[in-house]
Structure formats: C-alpha cells, structure tokens
Amino acid sequence: MSIAATQKRSFSAILWDYLTTVDHKKVAHLYLFGGGFFFLLGGLEALIIRIQLIKPMNDFISAGFYNEMFTMHGTTMIFLAAMPLILALMNAAMPLQIGARDVAFPFLNALGVWLFIFGGILLNMSWFLGGAPDAGWTSYVPLATDSATHGVDFYVLGLQIAGAGTLMSGINFLATIINMRAPGMTYMRMPLFTWTTFITSVLILFAFPALTIGLFLLMFDRMFGSAFFNAALGGNAIIWEHLFWIFGHPEVYILILPIFGIFSEIFATFSKKRLFGYTAMVFATMLIAFLGFMVWAHHMFTVGLGAMANSIFAVATMAIAVPTGIKIFNWLATMWGGSIKINSAMLWSLGFIPTFTIGGMTGVMLGSAVADYQYHDTYFVVAHFHYVIVGGTVFGIFAGLHYWWPKMFGRILNETLGKWTFWVFFFGFHFTFFVQHFLGLMGMPRRYWVFLNDQELDLGNFISTIGAFLMGVGVIMFLWNVIATAVKGEKAEADPWDGRTLEWSIPSPPPFYNFKQVPLVRGLDALWIEKTEGNKQMTPGEPLDDIHMPNGSILPFIMSLGFFIAGIGFIYQVDHKLWYIVLYGGMALALGTMVVRSLKDDLGFYVKKEELEREAK
Amino acid sequence: MENTNSDKIRAYQKQKNKEEMQKHLISFGLMIVLTIIAFVIVATGIMDKMFVIPVLVILAAIQVAFQFYYFMHMKDKGHEMPATMIYGGVWGALLTLAGLGVISWW
Numbered sequence: 001m002s003i004a005a006t007q008k009r010s011f012s013a014i015l016w017d018y019l020t021t022v023d024h025k026k027v028a029h030l031y032l033f034g035g036g037f038f039f040l041l042g043g044l045e046a047l048i049i050r051i052q053l054i055k056p057m058n059d060f061i062s063a064g065f066y067n068e069m070f071t072m073h074g075t076t077m078i079f080l081a082a083m084p085l086i087l088a089l090m091n092a093a094m095p096l097q098i099g100a101r102d103v104a105f106p107f108l109n110a111l112g113v114w115l116f117i118f119g120g121i122l123l124n125m126s127w128f129l130g131g132a133p134d135a136g137w138t139s140y141v142p143l144a145t146d147s148a149t150h151g152v153d154f155y156v157l158g159l160q161i162a163g164a165g166t167l168m169s170g171i172n173f174l175a176t177i178i179n180m181r182a183p184g185m186t187y188m189r190m191p192l193f194t195w196t197t198f199i200t201s202v203l204i205l206f207a208f209p210a211l212t213i214g215l216f217l218l219m220f221d222r223m224f225g226s227a228f229f230n231a232a233l234g235g236n237a238i239i240w241e242h243l244f245w246i247f248g249h250p251e252v253y254i255l256i257l258p259i260f261g262i263f264s265e266i267f268a269t270f271s272k273k274r275l276f277g278y279t280a281m282v283f284a285t286m287l288i289a290f291l292g293f294m295v296w297a298h299h300m301f302t303v304g305l306g307a308m309a310n311s312i313f314a315v316a317t318m319a320i321a322v323p324t325g326i327k328i329f330n331w332l333a334t335m336w337g338g339s340i341k342i343n344s345a346m347l348w349s350l351g352f353i354p355t356f357t358i359g360g361m362t363g364v365m366l367g368s369a370v371a372d373y374q375y376h377d378t379y380f381v382v383a384h385f386h387y388v389i390v391g392g393t394v395f396g397i398f399a400g401l402h403y404w405w406p407k408m409f410g411r412i413l414n415e416t417l418g419k420w421t422f423w424v425f426f427f428g429f430h431f432t433f434f435v436q437h438f439l440g441l442m443g444m445p446r447r448y449w450v451f452l453n454d455q456e457l458d459l460g461n462f463i464s465t466i467g468a469f470l471m472g473v474g475v476i477m478f479l480w481n482v483i484a485t486a487v488k489g490e491k492a493e494a495d496p497w498d499g500r501t502l503e504w505s506i507p508s509p510p511p512f513y514n515f516k517q518v519p520l521v522r523g524l525d526a527l528w529i530e531k532t533e534g535n536k537q538m539t540p541g542e543p544l545d546d547i548h549m550p551n552g553s554i555l556p557f558i559m560s561l562g563f564f565i566a567g568i569g570f571i572y573q574v575d576h577k578l579w580y581i582v583l584y585g586g587m588a589l590a591l592g593t594m595v596v597r598s599l600k601d602d603l604g605f606y607v608k609k610e611e612l613e614r615e616a617k
Numbered sequence: 618m619e620n621t622n623s624d625k626i627r628a629y630q631k632q633k634n635k636e637e638m639q640k641h642l643i644s645f646g647l648m649i650v651l652t653i654i655a656f657v658i659v660a661t662g663i664m665d666k667m668f669v670i671p672v673l674v675i676l677a678a679i680q681v682a683f684q685f686y687y688f689m690h691m692k693d694k695g696h697e698m699p700a701t702m703i704y705g706g707v708w709g710a711l712l713t714l715a716g717l718g719v720i721s722w723w
Contacts, residue, residue, distance in 0.1 A: 178698050202702070206709050246713055293709050294716070309720040 020552035022106035023512055028091035028408060030113045035084030038120055042076035043475060045069050050432075050468040053461050056453040063449040067134035068151065070447055072124075074137030075155065078251070079162055080120040082393050086258050087112075087169055089400045090197045092408050094173065096503035097191045099182025099521065099541075101514045104175035106550045107597070112165040112172065114560035119162025122567050126154035136447065138248070141229040141240045145221050150571055156219045157567035161560075163208055163215070170204030173197055182502070183541040184521035188282070191501045191525075192268075192275060195282050196261030199289045200254050206293065207250035214243035223574055238303060245296035253292040255389060257285055259396030260327055263349045266403055267331050269497050270346045271338025274525060277330040284323035284330075291320045301372040310369035317367035324360055328353060344418030348399035351426050352391060359387030362437065377447075380440025386433045398422070398478070405485075406492030410509040414489065417481040421474050428470025435460040435467075500525040505538045513547045516612055547607040555593050562590030644687040651676050 009017075018026060048069050052060045061069065095103055103109050126132045133155035135144040144152045177198045181190070190198070218240065220226040227233035229240050260281075268275040275281060297305060297313040305313075331353065342350070362384040366372055375381055398421070405413045439460045444451060451457045495504040502519060503510075505527045519538035523529050530538055569583025655676050658664055664672065686692040691700050 305720045
C-alpha cells in the first residue's frame with residue numbers, strides 16, 4: 001500500500017479505487033464531491049429564482065418552471081447538499097476523533113454514500129424527463145397527489161433511496177461511537193463533534209422512519225390507487241403534514257447539531273482553551289434533540305389544530321431557545337480570555353454567532369402561534385430558515401472544511417482566498433436575506449412566481465437578488481481555492497492548528513489504517529493533555545500488532561444501482577406494463593447482490609506487524 | 618485462553634449455551650402458545666369485543682418483551698445502550714401517538 005501510494009496511478013485505477021472503497025476517509029471524499037456537486041446545482045436554482053424576482057412582473061421563467069425551481073432548490077439543498085456535506089465531515093473526522101480504524105460497518109458506509117448519489121441522480125433526472133417535482137420541498141398533499149407530471153414520483157423514489165442511505169449511516173455512526181472508542185475514552189471524554197454526531201445519529205434513527213412511511217403512503221396514493229390522503233375516499237390530507245414534520249423538524253436539528261459540534265472544536269482550538277462548559281454543552285445538545293421531537297406542529301399552526309394544541313407546541317418551541325442560548329454563551333465564554341487566532345475557519349465561526357442568533361430570534365417570533373398567523377407562508381419565514389440553515393449549517397460546513405481540509409487532503413486551503421470567500425459570502429448572505437424579513441412583514445408571500453408593481457416590494461427584491469449573486473461569487477472563490485490548493489497548495493503537517501483532539505496526532509492525510517497503535521486516552525482533549533506534559537505523541541494503548549482491515553467491494557455500488565433501476569421502473573410502470581421488467585430487473589440486481597454479500601464470506605485482510613515496523617523507519 | 622483451566626471454561630461455556638438454548642426454546646414455545654390463544658379468542662368469539670382488544674394488546678406486549686429480552690439478548694450484560702435506544706424510541710413513538718390522539722379527539 002505504501003509503495004502504491006508513492007507511485008502515480010492511472011485515472012481508471014483511482015476511479016476503481018473510489019468505486020470499491022469502504023474506507024471512511026474515501027467515503028467522506030465521495031460525500032464531499034457528491035454533496036458539493038448538488039450544492040452548486042441547488043445554488044444555480046437559487047440564482048434562477050432570484051433572477052425571476054429581480055423586478056416586478058418579470059417573465060424570466062414560466063410559472064410552472066418556477067414551481068419546479070423552488071421545489072428542487074429546497075429538496076436539493078436539504079437532502080442532497082447539506083446532509084451529505086455534514087456526513088462527509090462526520091465520516092472524515094469522527095472515527096479519527098475516537099481513535100478508531102474505520103466505522104463499525106465499512107460496507108454499510110459505502111452503501112450509504114452510493115444510495116445517496118444514486119438517489120440524487122434519480123431525483124435530478126426528472127428535469128430531463130417531463131418536468132421536476134413542483135409541489136414544494138414539503139410536497140403537501142393534495143397538491144402532490146394531483147401533480148400531473150412524473151415529477152413528484154421522482155421526488156418520492158429519489159428521496160426514498162437517498163433516505164435509506166442516510167438512515168444506515170446514522171445506525172453505523174451509533175454502532176461506531178458506542179463500540180469503537182479508544183481505550184480510556186469514556187463518553188464524557190469524547191470531543192464535542194463526536195458527541196453531536198452521536199446525538200444527530202439518534203435523531204436520524206428516530207426521525208427518518210417517519211419520512212420513509214410518509215413517502216411510501218404518497219407512493220401508493222400516486223402509483224397504486226390507494227387513498228391514504230384522499231379525503232373523498234375517506235383519507236386525510238393532514239396525515240401527510242404530520243408525518244412530514246414529525247420527520248422534518250428533527251431534520252433541522254440533524255442539520256444544525258453536528259455544526260454546533262464543529263464550532264465547538266474550532267472555538268476551543270483557536271482560542272487555545274478547553275471548551276467552556278463541556279458538560280453543559282453535551283446536555284444542551286441532548287435537550288435540543290429531545291425537545292426537537294415534540295415541536296413538529298409549529299409548522300402547522302395555521303392548519304387548525306385548535307388553540308390548545310397550538311399553545312402546547314408554541315411553548316415547547318420556545319423552550320428550545322434555552323439550551324441553544326446555553327450553547328451560544330458557552331462559545332463566547334470559550335473565547336473569553338483565550339489566545340484567539342482568527343483564520344478562515346474561525347471567521348466562519350465568528351460570523352455564525354450573530355447570524356444564527358438573529359435566526360433564533362425570528363424563530364422564537366415564529367414560535368408564537370398567534371403571531372405566526374401573520375408570518376405564515378411569507379418571506380419572513382424564508383428569511384428565518386435561511387438565517388439558521390445558511391447562517392448555521394452552510395457557515396459551519398465552510399468552517400469545518402477549512403478546519404479539516406488538511407486532514408482530509410493533506411493540504412491547507414489558502415488563507416487569503418478563504419478570508420475573501422468569507423467576507424463576500426457573508427455580506428452577500430445578509431444582503432439577500434435580511435431584507436426578506438421586511439418583504440415578508442410587508443406581506444410578500446413565499447413561493448409566488450411574480451410580485452406586482454408599486455407595492456414597495458421592488459427595492460427589497462432587487463437588493464436580495466444582488467446579494468444572491470455575491471453569495472455565488474463567494475462560492476466560486478471557494479472552488480477556485482480548492483482547485484488552487486489541489487494544484488500547488490501548502491502541504492499540511494500532522495498538526496497544522498496545534499489541535500487538541502486525536503485526529504491531529506496522526507499524519508495528514510492519515511494512512512488507510514489511521515492509527516498504527518490505538519492511542520490511550522487520558523481525558524478530554526486527549527492530544528492536548530499529552531502536549532501539556534511535554535509528550536511528542538500519544539501513549540499507545542496497545543502493543544504494535546497485525547491490523548485487521550476490511551476488503552474493498554464493488555457490491556455497494558451495484559446494489560445501489562439496482563435500487564436506482566428499480567426506482568425508474570416504479571415511476572414508469574403506471575404508463576406501461578412493460579416497465580415492470582425494469583422494476584423487477586432492478587430489484588433482482590439489488591436483492592441478488594444482497595444474497596452474494598450474505599453467502600460469500602469476506603473476512604478482510606491483515607496489515608502485518610513487520611510491514612508496520614518497516615514503515616516506521 | 619490457552620491455560621490449564623481451558624477445559625473447565627469450555628465445559629462452563631457449554632453448560633451456559635445449553636441453558637441459553639433451553640430458555641430460547643421455552644420462550645419460543647410460549648410465544649406460539651400466546652399466538653394461538655390470541656387467534657382462538659378472536660376466531661371463536663368467546664369474548665366480548667370490549668375485552669378482546671385489551672387482551673390482545675396485553676398478549677402482544679408480552680410477546681414484544683420476550684422478543685427484546687430473550688431473542689435480542691437485552692437481559693444480558695452490556696446491553697444498556699441498545700436498551701436506552703429502544704426505550705427512547707418507544708417513548709418517542711408513544712408521545713407522538715399521544716400528541717396526535719390528543720389534537721384529534723380532545
């Protein structure tokens with residue numbers, strides 16, 4: 001392996017390596033490339049939306065196409081950009097932070113990433129096959145059941161496939177964190193990013209089944225003549241909203257909790273201080289996750305659940321501000337009196353605090369059921385959730401990428417370009433969304449194709465569009481940074497940031513087995529403890545011995561391909577019976593691969609002790 | 618474990634496995650009996666509808682407990698985390714159902 005790495009390999013060899021990899025670090029790369037691609041796509045859709053709204057009564061795109069555009073923007077950004085990018089960072093950093101050699105189920109990890117990629121491709125194929133989904137990212141029935149094109153079918157099948165991948169990643173991370181921590185790493189010594197990954201995985205485990213069930217019901221209503229949501233046949237359309245938001249609200253915490261973890265790592269590292277209130281941070285995260293499951297109906301205040309239900313959900317919603325506030329103050333206290341170094345990762349983190357706080361404040365405003373009747377379905381809501389998702393999740397992803405890029409790729413992202421990216425994106429973001437609060441309060445409804453002249457909405461919308469382009473420039477600068485770094489970036493040492501946690505105790509990028517000897521953890525911020533005692537490296541927690549590693553496999557790719565083909569069959573079997581061939585063919589491929597996987601033992605391989613000793617010299 | 622006690626350990630392990638198997642078979646038999654009882658109650662109609670449903674729910678709960686504790690090994694040591702997860706999930710599902718029930722019928 002060490003010899004192969006030093007030689008230049010052909011493109012097809014690298015491609016085959018990635019197609020068959022089960023290594024969490026390469027799976028992280030796949031999540032990053034896939035999620036990054038869909039992030040650009042979703043950004044492009046956002047720009048088209050903003051161009052349409054640059055002036056009153058614009059006709060840049062048609063009304064129907066506009067519906068497809070905002071539906072796909074939301075769906076893509078949540079399911080195909082934000083979540084995979086978060087999973088990329090989790091895969092890249094979490095196993096290293098707990099001193100593990102891989103995740104608990106490496107095969108499942110590869111299966112998860114390929115299901116996501118194929119699900120995303122399936123969803124986006126709808127653009128070329130008669131029209132994308134056009135019922136909003138929430139896909140409310142009866143709009144979704146009545147939508148005439150195959151768009152919503154692509155939504156259902158694409159998300160079902162991608163969602164299955166996410167669910168198995170969640171289970172995988174849970175098993176990894178419970179079982180594979182290095183000796184000495186108790187739960188209360190885990191780095192905060194590992195903690196938030198753990199709690200996020202619990203959320204994934206409990207929230208995604210609700211989406212799965214909702215999507216199945218919608219699929220049967222649209223394709224097989226059932227009537228779960230058809231009031232005329234005794235169904236109930238509100239059930240979809242409940243199922244969607246029972247999933248959908250925990251989903252927003254799935255998007256933000258790992259980001260809280262990233263910021264906790266960055267603030268502690270670049271303030272050269274232990275994270276303030278570590279225990280409080282852990283329990284605040286748990287509390288947010290717990291409360292996150294009992295507030296879903298605040299998305300449905302105007303449905304008519306009644307004053308009692310609305311009040312209960314309003315109070316529960318506002319309660320979440322308390323643990324979130326604890327976190328904000330802990331981050332500020334971490335920096336207080338610290339030896340602060342402001343670089344790109346730190347800039348994104350500093351920009352996050354005021355931005356996310358504004359988003360949280362509008363969140364509490366929206367949480368008030370009475371006031372929500374005014375805000376509901378206006379641009380105020382749009383501004384709110386972009387402040388928390390862009391100002392939280394996207395800022396956090398950029399921060400995390402700057403922070404862990406050396407560990408993932410062995411090179412440090414350019415700092416000058418990184419800072420420029422931050423300032424351009426930061427100002428662009430606030431230009432775009434700050435005015436939208438006021439557009440919403442002035443009564444501009446969301447998801448409308450055009451707005452009228454002389455309603456004082458012109459200037460706000462114009463500013464918003466300019467801001468969106470600034471954000472686009474920011475993203476392009478980041479891409480430029482990535483390419484420039486890949487071509488002639490500064491090589492990273494093992495520990496470029498003077499880090500505190502285990503991932504910085506091994507080379508950048510790490511060898512495929514991560515740790516030659518699993519380290520002994522003696523407390524929170526394990527590496528920092530060794531540094532304060534003058535040790536150059538971690539104390540090994542085991543003697544040098546053979547390392548057991550999993551073999552690569554093409555099966556996850558083929559299995560996902562099978563489900564992808566079956567998905568196409570499901571979508572088109574309503575048109576012609578011949579499509580059943582595709583459906584059954586795809587299923588046969590997927591199930592056949594499962595049989596192969598089950599019957600054929602793959603016991604992995606050993607990296608010999610002698611080889612490890614040779615490398616050490 | 619290549620020591621002088623290995624024979625004893627092996628015998629102990631064998632005994633353990635045998636007991637484990639017995640417990641499995643007993644619980645499996647009980648589950649079948651419970652299922653038969655449930656079917657008989659419904660098929661013969663010997664009970665009032667008002668009683669049938671709670672009885673079936675109780676029988677189902679017992680079966681779930683057997684499943685968790687014997688077949689999924691929750692009675693054994695080292696299963697605290699799975700137990701936390703399972704009961705957390707059950708709790709979440711119950712809360713959700715209670716919430717939906719209350720806003721639908723209260």
